[in-house]
Amino acid sequence: xxxxxxxxxxxYLRHDKKFPHVWCPGCGNxxxxxxxxxxxxxxxxxxxxxxxxxxxxxxxxxxxxxDFNTLHTTHGRALTxxxxxxxxxxxxxxxxxxxxxxxxxxGGNHFIHAARRNVNLTAIIINxxxxxxxxGQFSPTTPYGSHAATAPYGHIEHAFSIxxxxxxxxxxxxxxxxxxxxxxxxxxxxxAVLKRGFSVVEIIxxxxxxxxxxxxxxxxxxxxxxxRDNSVTVEKAEKMPSEDLEDKFTIGILAxxxxxxxxxxxxxxxxxxxx
Amino acid sequence: MATVMPKKKRSxxxxxxxxxxxxxxxxCRFFAGYPITPASEISEVLxxxxxxxxxxxxxxxxxxxxMGAIIGASIAGVKSMTATSxxxxxxxxxxxxxxxxxxxxxxxxxxxxxxxxxxxPTCPGQGDVMQARWGTHGDNPIIVLAVSTVTDCFDIxxxxxxxxxxxxxxxxxxxDEVVSHTRETVIFPSPQDIEIVDRITPSVPPEWYxxxxxxxxGIPDMAAFGxxxxxxxxxxxxxxxxxxxxxxxxxxxxxxxxxxxxxxGLHEIQIVKTFMMNDADVxxxxxxxxxxxxxxxxxxxxxxxxxxxxxQLITLFPFPERLVDKVLKQCKRVLVPEMxxxxxxxxxxxxxxxxxxxxKYNRIDGQFITPDEILGELLLEE
Ligand SMILES: Cc1ncc(C[n+]2csc(CCOP(=O)(O)OP(=O)(O)O)c2C)c(N)n1
Ligand code: SF4
Ligand SMILES: [Mg+2]
Numbered sequence: 001x002x003x004x005x006x007x008x009x010x011x012y013l014r015h016d017k018k019f020p021h022v023w024c025p026g027c028g029n030x031x032x033x034x035x036x037x038x039x040x041x042x043x044x045x046x047x048x049x050x051x052x053x054x055x056x057x058x059x060x061x062x063x064x065x066x067d068f069n070t071l072h073t074t075h076g077r078a079l080t081x082x083x084x085x086x087x088x089x090x091x092x093x094x095x096x097x098x099x100x101x102x103x104x105x106x107g108g109n110h111f112i113h114a115a116r117r118n119v120n121l122t123a124i125i126i127n128x129x130x131x132x133x134x135x136g137q138f139s140p141t142t143p144y145g146s147h148a149a150t151a152p153y154g155h156i157e158h159a160f161s162i163x164x165x166x167x168x169x170x171x172x173x174x175x176x177x178x179x180x181x182x183x184x185x186x187x188x189x190x191x192a193v194l195k196r197g198f199s200v201v202e203i204i205x206x207x208x209x210x211x212x213x214x215x216x217x218x219x220x221x222x223x224x225x226x227x228r229d230n231s232v233t234v235e236k237a238e239k240m241p242s243e244d245l246e247d248k249f250t251i252g253i254l255a256x257x258x259x260x261x262x263x264x265x266x267x268x269x270x271x272x273x274x275x
Numbered sequence: 276m277a278t279v280m281p282k283k284k285r286s287x288x289x290x291x292x293x294x295x296x297x298x299x300x301x302x303c304r305f306f307a308g309y310p311i312t313p314a315s316e317i318s319e320v321l322x323x324x325x326x327x328x329x330x331x332x333x334x335x336x337x338x339x340x341x342m343g344a345i346i347g348a349s350i351a352g353v354k355s356m357t358a359t360s361x362x363x364x365x366x367x368x369x370x371x372x373x374x375x376x377x378x379x380x381x382x383x384x385x386x387x388x389x390x391x392x393x394x395x396p397t398c399p400g401q402g403d404v405m406q407a408r409w410g411t412h413g414d415n416p417i418i419v420l421a422v423s424t425v426t427d428c429f430d431i432x433x434x435x436x437x438x439x440x441x442x443x444x445x446x447x448x449x450x451d452e453v454v455s456h457t458r459e460t461v462i463f464p465s466p467q468d469i470e471i472v473d474r475i476t477p478s479v480p481p482e483w484y485x486x487x488x489x490x491x492x493g494i495p496d497m498a499a500f501g502x503x504x505x506x507x508x509x510x511x512x513x514x515x516x517x518x519x520x521x522x523x524x525x526x527x528x529x530x531x532x533x534x535x536x537x538x539x540g541l542h543e544i545q546i547v548k549t550f551m552m553n554d555a556d557v558x559x560x561x562x563x564x565x566x567x568x569x570x571x572x573x574x575x576x577x578x579x580x581x582x583x584x585x586x587q588l589i590t591l592f593p594f595p596e597r598l599v600d601k602v603l604k605q606c607k608r609v610l611v612p613e614m615x616x617x618x619x620x621x622x623x624x625x626x627x628x629x630x631x632x633x634x635k636y637n638r639i640d641g642q643f644i645t646p647d648e649i650l651g652e653l654l655l656e657e
Contacts, residue, residue, distance in 0.1 A: 017518055048503050053347075064507055064518060069500040071350065072509035073343065074373050080340040084347025084355070085500060087331045088305055092351070092501045110343075113336040266331060273326035 005038070012037045012047070014067050022061050026220035028179035028205030032126060033062055035182060036095070039189035051092050053082045055107060057099035058132040058207070076107030079114045082121050090120070090263040095193060100127040101139040104160050108140070115169035115198055119262040122192045123200045125162055128207035136210030147214045162202040167255045172197030174255040178204040180227040181251060191253070197261050204231070204249070278302060278471050279328045285462045290428040290455040291316035291358075294384055294448070295324065297432025298356050300463075302471055303382070304330035305348035305355035307341040309363060312396045313452040314386040317358040338363035342370035345381045349374075350508060352476075352499025354436060358384035361394060361403055364410070371445055372411030373510045375533070378443035378487070378495070380474055382435045387451040387563075389614070389641035398641030399452035401563055401614040407447040408592045414530075416537050418442070418544060419592040421449040423566035425459035431546075431589060437472035438544060442536055443494055449591070451614070453564035453643055477504060486517045489528050493536030537593055545595035548587040551577065555584025557653055558606040560599065560623055562588040565612050565644050572649035583653055594622050603630050610652050612636040612644050 013019075023029050040050060050068040054060040056075035063070035069092070073081045078096040086094045103111050103125045114121065130148060131137045138148035140160045148155060163176040173195040175188035185203065192199035206212060206223035217223050234252035237245055279299045288296070295317050298306070306325055308318040318334065325332040331348070335341040338359050345355035359367065364385045374381055387403050389395030394402075403410075407419040418438055422431045432448060439446040477484050477496040486506040488495045498504035511519040512526050520526060537544060551573055552558065561569040566587045576583035586602045588595060603609060603623070609631060611620040620635040627633050636652050638644050 017516070047505055048501065051500050064509070067505055069505050070507045071347075071500075072507070072511065074369055074510060077339060077343040077370065080335065080343025081347035081350070083333070083335075083340075084305065084307065084344035084349075085351045086347075087333060087344075088348035088351035088353040088355075089499070089501050109336055110340055113340070266326070270326040270329060273323065 008041055009034055009037050012040070012066050014065055017064070019065070021065055023058060024209045026206070026208060027058065028128060028207070028220070029058060029062060029126060031179040031182060032124070032185070032203055032205060033065065035185045035189055036124065037066070038186050039193060042190055043193060045093055049091065049093055051082070051085055051094045052097065053078045053085070053094065054097040055099065055102035056133070057102050059097055059099035059126040060102065062097045076102050076105070077110060078102070079107065079110045079121065079123065083114065083119050086119050086121055087263065087266070093193060095122045095124065097124045097126065099132065100125065100129060100141040100162065101131045104140045104162055104165070112165070112169040115166050115171040115200070117262055118170070118172055118198045118259050120196055121198055122195070123198070124189065125200065125202045126205045127162055127202055128205045128211060130207050130211035132207045132210050136214060163200065163254050166200040166202070171200045171255060172257050172259050173199035173253070175200070175253050176202045176204070176249070176251050178227040178231060178251060179206060180224040181231070184251060188253070195256070197259050278466050278469055280466050281463055285460055287458055288425055288461050289316060289458050290422070290425045290450055291386065292320050293425045293428035293461055294358070294432050294450065294455070295320035297429040298382070298436070299324060299328060300429070300469060301354065301433040301436035302473065303354045303356050303436060304328065305345060305353045306330070306357065307333045307335050307344035307348070307355070308357050308359065309335055309338045309341050311360045311363050313388060313455050314358045314360045314384065316455070317384060338366040339370060342367040342383070346370060346374050346377070346379050349379045349381050350500050352502065354380070354440065356382040356384065358386065360386050360388050360396070362392070364403060364406065368410040371417070372413055372415065374445040375411065375415040375417055376413070376510050376512070377508050378497070379445070380439040380443055381445050382432070382439055382448060383445055384448045384450060386455045387449060389639070395641040397452065399564060399614055399643055400639070400641065401451060401565070401618070403449065404591060404615065404618040407449055416444070416534055417592060418444055418446045418537070418590070419449060420446060420546070420589055421562040421591055422454055423563055423587060424454065425457060426461050427589070428454065429461055429463065433469060433471070434546065437470065440472050440474040441494070442540060442544070443474065443497060444537070449563060451564050476502070481505070485515050487513060487515045487529070489515055489532055493532045493539060541593060544590060544593060545598060546589040547595055547598050548589065550585040550587065552584035552586060552602070555582050556606050557581055557583045557608045558586055558602050559583065559610045559612065559649060559653070560586045560588065560602065560619070561612055562591060562619065565614060568644050568646045569612060569649055571646035572653060575646065575650050576653045579654060581653060588619070591619065596626050599623060599626050603627050603633070606631060609633045610636060610649065612649050612652070614638055614644060
């Protein structure tokens, strides 16, 4: 890694605190943390104005390592806490980090309602297609036919597509990236944080320990190669025949709309109520 | 946050309305809730009044979300509340525990209905007393208060916020269908007579701030997110800096402090009221709406020559053991009427240890306990 980038990341870490971290070597979570830090740095936001809130899971451990206002909430509920923080103090930039299970199984209801409600929050969802922390049980994004600790004979349920779910539920901004396409990821996170309204970035990540190993996908490198070979940018996909897109997923910006944001609408309510 | 008092000096109000006005008077400026009978009026009043005072009302997608949102708002420095009934209270339990462990002030109103599960939505009950104390997992203390009149609804809601702010702990305010839907005249105190307590925020420079400091009071100063004190909040057991720990020594310090901070404040946390207790040799111990019938029964018993008195428990937990003990020592008979099978009765027996004769009287048919029923029990052995 180039020296400047490493230095930049170190500017935001809590060095004196709880390192070494809990993640397995090669976990995609570290790549995502780096991307998030670069996005925040490029936006010129101060550490004091950032709130990083997470749910529970390997992904949920991210906030503890960075020097922001950090909140590790309960499983699936990060968006509810974030909603309270944002409405109480709209000047804060509130970013949530969630896992696929966290955001779309136990927290699925909060996720679709946050998208519908359009509070100005950013949801970063690390989709490693598995429950990493608890030992590799299947999640709502585990593909049909794959293996998990609780699907030893092959998985018979069908996966959610998180980004498409977010679009349908009404999120103002939706992007999808991978831990392989880091430059795209940096841009997506930056655009999502900048977006006024509820923004979602789904990030396809590698849990080689709990998902890769069970599904013969190899190590972090081969899993990243899989991401490279199975993704198509939104721009390219538009020009491709749909047969060629089968079994591929799109990356880039899937939705970007202007919608009235909740806090501004609520200001109008205060005027109507005669504050 | 400055107090906002109702515009009129006196009003005819429903209990739920008085709870909403009490919250505003206490400085509550964030409310999140999900509709449920018999608590919905609290949401309705605050949806109208919160924006008038610059506060925020939000209806969330469920009670889990409501509880999460009020914790978030409190962490951002704003006094916050939610209100629900049994089914919603069950859903809130995990996040109530989070508020205990992270020491986040907030007030949770549970307007109790009858029965378990969906139960009896429009009938009163007192079945959630032990759930209020022990509903969340783990072994954490919590404060539980109970209201019996519409005036209580206003006053005790203010006290609930004050205790929550001072001790950095969620406070559960138990009302019930009778209190919440009864209309009574409330005469509001003048603003200068209302005590409003705000959490202590740090005054040290950020680099000196220890967010979960094991100090002498056991209550660390609480910085709001965005106030320049960047720190970590987690439901994992944490050290003084707020970071997860597995060290037995640090775990012990943390857990003990949660209990210690309340133990040191019992004199102001444990609130009771007495009625005709001075010379009483027979007593009723009651809480919530049942207190209303008990009070009447005591007057009637006196007119029949029985020296009856009443101890009303406003604070149910931490259970006011010493104050109850005094009554047990004074009286030859004590009656504990409840709209459950005897949840506080068991607490009274635990304190009693055979000292005196303690009887229970229970109704679980969704009906209110009448004064005559209590009177009958009081006179039974005369
Ligand atoms: C209410 C509740 N249920 C279950 C758990 C156990 N649990 C912890 S993490 C987790 C799943 C995490 O999976 P995911 O959200 O995909 O995050 P990852 O670890 O993969 O990053 C579960 C089920 C919990 N902490 N709380
Ligand atoms: S279990 Fe998977 S998700 Fe969790 S740290 Fe290890 S590789 Fe990452
Ligand atoms: Mg996962």
